[in-house]
Amino acid sequence: MEEYRLELKHVSKSFGEVQALEDINFHLGRNEVVGLLGDNGAGKSTLIKIITGYHRPTSGEIYFNGKKVDHLTVPMARELGVETVYQERALAELQTLWRNIFLGRELTSSMGFLDIQRMKDETHRLMTESMGFTSHAVSPDSTVGKYSGGEKQGVAIVRALFFNADIVVLDEPTMGLSLKESAKLINFVNGIKQAGKSAIFIDHNILHVHNVADRVVVIDRGKVAGEFQTKHIGLNELMDKMVRVAETGSLS
Amino acid sequence: MNTQDKAKSLEVAQHYKPPFTLRRFIRTNSAQLGILGVFVTLWIIFIVSAPRTFLAPQIYSAFMSSTPFFAIMAIPLTIVVIAKEIDLSFPSIMAMGMVAFNYTYVATGFINNATIQVFLAIVAALVTGGIIGWLNGFIIVKFGIPSLVVTIGTQFLWSGAALVLTQGANFSLEYIKQTFFYNLFVGKIGPYFPMQMFWLVVVTILGWVLLNRHRFGAHVYLIGDNINSAELMGINTGRVRIQVFMLVGVVSAFAGILASFYVSYFWPTLGAGYLLQTLASVFLGGTSVLGGTGTILGTFLGAFIIGAIEAATVAVGLTGFWTNFIYGLIIVLSVIMHTYLRKRGE
Numbered sequence: 215m216e217e218y219r220l221e222l223k224h225v226s227k228s229f230g231e232v233q234a235l236e237d238i239n240f241h242l243g244r245n246e247v248v249g250l251l252g253d254n255g256a257g258k259s260t261l262i263k264i265i266t267g268y269h270r271p272t273s274g275e276i277y278f279n280g281k282k283v284d285h286l287t288v289p290m291a292r293e294l295g296v297e298t299v300y301q302e303r304a305l306a307e308l309q310t311l312w313r314n315i316f317l318g319r320e321l322t323s324s325m326g327f328l329d330i331q332r333m334k335d336e337t338h339r340l341m342t343e344s345m346g347f348t349s350h351a352v353s354p355d356s357t358v359g360k361y362s363g364g365e366k367q368g369v370a371i372v373r374a375l376f377f378n379a380d381i382v383v384l385d386e387p388t389m390g391l392s393l394k395e396s397a398k399l400i401n402f403v404n405g406i407k408q409a410g411k412s413a414i415f416i417d418h419n420i421l422h423v424h425n426v427a428d429r430v431v432v433i434d435r436g437k438v439a440g441e442f443q444t445k446h447i448g449l450n451e452l453m454d455k456m457v458r459v460a461e462t463g464s465l466s
Numbered sequence: 467m468n469t470q471d472k473a474k475s476l477e478v479a480q481h482y483k484p485p486f487t488l489r490r491f492i493r494t495n496s497a498q499l500g501i502l503g504v505f506v507t508l509w510i511i512f513i514v515s516a517p518r519t520f521l522a523p524q525i526y527s528a529f530m531s532s533t534p535f536f537a538i539m540a541i542p543l544t545i546v547v548i549a550k551e552i553d554l555s556f557p558s559i560m561a562m563g564m565v566a567f568n569y570t571y572v573a574t575g576f577i578n579n580a581t582i583q584v585f586l587a588i589v590a591a592l593v594t595g596g597i598i599g600w601l602n603g604f605i606i607v608k609f610g611i612p613s614l615v616v617t618i619g620t621q622f623l624w625s626g627a628a629l630v631l632t633q634g635a636n637f638s639l640e641y642i643k644q645t646f647f648y649n650l651f652v653g654k655i656g657p658y659f660p661m662q663m664f665w666l667v668v669v670t671i672l673g674w675v676l677l678n679r680h681r682f683g684a685h686v687y688l689i690g691d692n693i694n695s696a697e698l699m700g701i702n703t704g705r706v707r708i709q710v711f712m713l714v715g716v717v718s719a720f721a722g723i724l725a726s727f728y729v730s731y732f733w734p735t736l737g738a739g740y741l742l743q744t745l746a747s748v749f750l751g752g753t754s755v756l757g758g759t760g761t762i763l764g765t766f767l768g769a770f771i772i773g774a775i776e777a778a779t780v781a782v783g784l785t786g787f788w789t790n791f792i793y794g795l796i797i798v799l800s801v802i803m804h805t806y807l808r809k810r811g812e
Contacts, residue, residue: 268698288700304698306691308758317688318699326681331481338482354482355494357811 217280219244219295219381219412220265225274227260234260236436238274242381242412247403249427249444250416253460257436258416259301262385265414266298267291292319295380299387301416303370307359312337314358315373336376344372363390375402382406382413388422400426420456424449434459496807497752498763504750504800505767512778519781527658533773534666535725536740537766540747541673542713544765547748548677549710550690550757551606551613556718556744557737558624559598563591563719564726564736565628571641581645588647591719598624599715603708613711625737632734639730652728662724669717674762686710690757743772746797752804759808771796 220242227235235257242248250258263269264276267286276283278294298304305314312333321329321336337354352361358369367390374382384403388396403426406413417423423430424444430452431441439459444452484490492499513520539556546553570590574583602620606613642648653661677683685706688696696703722736749755750771751764775796779789 266698267700288698292700298698300698302694302698304695306688306695306758308691309687313684313688317695318701320681320684322681327679328681328684330679334482335480339480353484355484355490 216244218242218277219246219279221277221280222261222264222271223275223277225261225264225271225276227257227264227269228272234436235264235271238433238436238438240431240438242414243428245407245410245412246429247407247413247415247427249423249430250414250433251420251423251430251456252433252439256433258433259385261433262298262300262383262414262416265291265381266296266383288318292377296383297374297377297379297381298383299367299370299374299385301385301389303366305358305366305369307357307366309358310355311341311352311358311369312354314369315340315376317373319377340372340376344368364392364395367391368395371399371402375406380411382411384413385416386418387415388417388419396422420449420452424452432456432459493811496811497759497804498761498767500803500807501750501752501764501767501771501800504796504803505771508771508774508778508796512774512782515782516778520778523658525777525781527660528777529770529773530658530663531660531728533770534660534662535721535728536744537747537769537773538662538666538669538721538724539714539718539740540744540751540765540769541669541762542710542717543744544748544751544753544760544762545673545677545683545686546613546710546714547753547755548690548757548760549686549707550693551707551710552755553602553613553617553711553714554741554745555598555602555617555621555624556714557739557741558621558628559595559715559718560722560725560737560740561628561734562598562624563595563722564732565631565734566594566719567591567723567726568632568637568639568732580641581647584642584645584647588723591723592716595715595717595719595722596712597715599712599718600708602715603711606711607704607707621741625735628734628736632732634734636731636733639726639732642727642730648727648730651724662728665720665724669720670762670766677762682706682709687758690759692758744769746793747772750797750800752800752807754804754808768800 218241222238222240225235225238225240226233238261240261250261252258260269264271267288267290270285276286283290283294304317306317312330315337316333321333323329334354341352341354352365358366361369367387371384371387374384382403387399391399400422403413403415415423415427427444429441429443432439432455440455447455509520519525543553543556567587567590570587571583574586577583598620602613602617605611606616649661651661651665655661655664677686685696685701688701689703689706693703718737725736726732747769748760748765750768751761751766752768753760753764772793775792776786776789779792780786
């Protein structure tokens with residue numbers, strides 16, 4: 215059996231007295247889209263931030279492609295093929311588009327000098343190729359703070375998709391997007407699946423999740439409340455289960 | 467898109483070159499154009515009010531003589547403020563650098579060679595500046611204390627330490643004139659061009675390159691803009707922030723060397739008068755205290771405006787009492803202008 219792209223074993227995370235995650239066992243297959251569902255405050259974003267290396271787990275182990283990784287950092291997670299669209303978008307609004315696209319991984323010479331022209335060229339190419347997320351007023355030199363909510367979201371998404379990830383993590387990516395833009399995003403996620411990669415997808419919109427995910431994992435109050443394959447479950451049944459989890463804390 | 471496709475795409479990406487339009491140029495560089503406008507306007511006012519002074523080279527030589535001592539520190543200070551920090555301790559670092567300078571010179575007396583001793587003393591001063599700067603950054607980052615608070619504390623700490631270590635003594639540094647360092651740092655090229663101006667230009671260019679052409683500068687802008695975004699995307703914000711304080715430390719020690727060499731004298735209270743002028747230069751130049759924006763050119767021009775006002779006030783015929791008032795007027799009006807330009811850009 216091929217190893218999982220990602221596996222979390224008995225991962226817990228607490229912030230002082232607050233137990234955000236408790237004994238999480240989670241895995242992501244080689245060509246799988248997993249939908250992460252759960253109420254606000256359930257711990258989904260914390261789980262994401264552990265996978266991306268932003269938080270360190272209080273206990274438990276993380277495995278990438280079968281190999282254990284200790285002290286995972288954000289640059290390490292990137293190297294291991296994780297790209298993220300954060301709920302907070304992680305943009306710098308006073309800066310230009312090209313600085314945002316290459317945020318934290320600027321193209322440089324060996325001495326660290328910026329290759330600004332190449333970054334602008336790439337940004338321009340990305341924009342023209344992903345039309346629909348960006349309007350004509352958006353150029354590599356434009357300030358991101360001036361964009362609409364949907365355009366800002368588009369920047370965060372395009373940035374994550376550009377860097378050739380094996381695992382794309384999307385935390386509420388359709389927030390702030392129009393219907394048409396949301397549909398486009400769903401297509402992108404399907405494209406990730408078709409390209410042989412994997413994705414983790416958080417969205418409150420069950421329609422989106424059901425549409426795109428192979429498997430759904432439900433998080434409630436810091437624990438995994440249940441998981442199931444979406445091909446076996448219809449939308450109504452999924453909705454019922456979600457409500458039951460929110461009310462009782464478990465699927466049964 | 468696999469790695470090969472991505473590599474290929476990087477080769478064939480079209481060269482992005484937007485057509486030059488005046489409107490775009492003005493919008494991109496509004497802060498620098500703003501302060502340039504203030505600079506030119508004031509200059510014209512000075513020339514018209516006191517043509518005999520301002521159409522002769524001597525006054526400019528005087529400006530280039532005195533302004534660099536604080537302007538040099540305004541450059542790394544700009545970088546600090548862009549990172550959404552502040553450093554109020556740099557005057558004390560000027561003094562402590564020279565304390566280390568003098569201590570090293572005396573301690574290496576056995577070498578009996580002024581040039582080598584002075585060289586070692588210079589190195590000691592710069593290293594001391596770097597260490598004190600590092601300590602500032604470490605306390606700020608490790609304990610999460612706002613830089614405003616920490617550097618007020620360290621300003622007192624190190625200026626006090628300088629007095630304690632020298633027991634308040636002051637003395638001549640005549641021996642530096644035996645070495646080529648004297649002319650190198652504070653000599654003159656021709657009748658009018660002081661070397662400290664040359665060093666200011668060097669520091670300005672290096673600062674500009676670091677801020678605008680190096681990954682370090684890109685990270686400074688990002689950290690000042692939104693430190694959370696920077697951290698989520700993997701930037702080592704703690705390290706960058708400590709480094710900006712180290713930069714101020716080293717450059718302040720260098721400024722201390724220049725200022726002391728110029729008068730060939732050591733004062734343990736060195737730096738005491740420079741705090742407000744240096745800070746004013748940064749804000750006059752358009753750098754925002756909110757972080758994420760700012761330019762080196764703006765600071766450079768701002769420093770010369772500050773440097774010129776005192777002499778210009780007197781040359782124009784007003785008494786010296788007017789100096790502070792005019793400083794304040796120009797600073798307040800310029801900061802309002804910068805804020806207006808920034809808001810208009812939104």
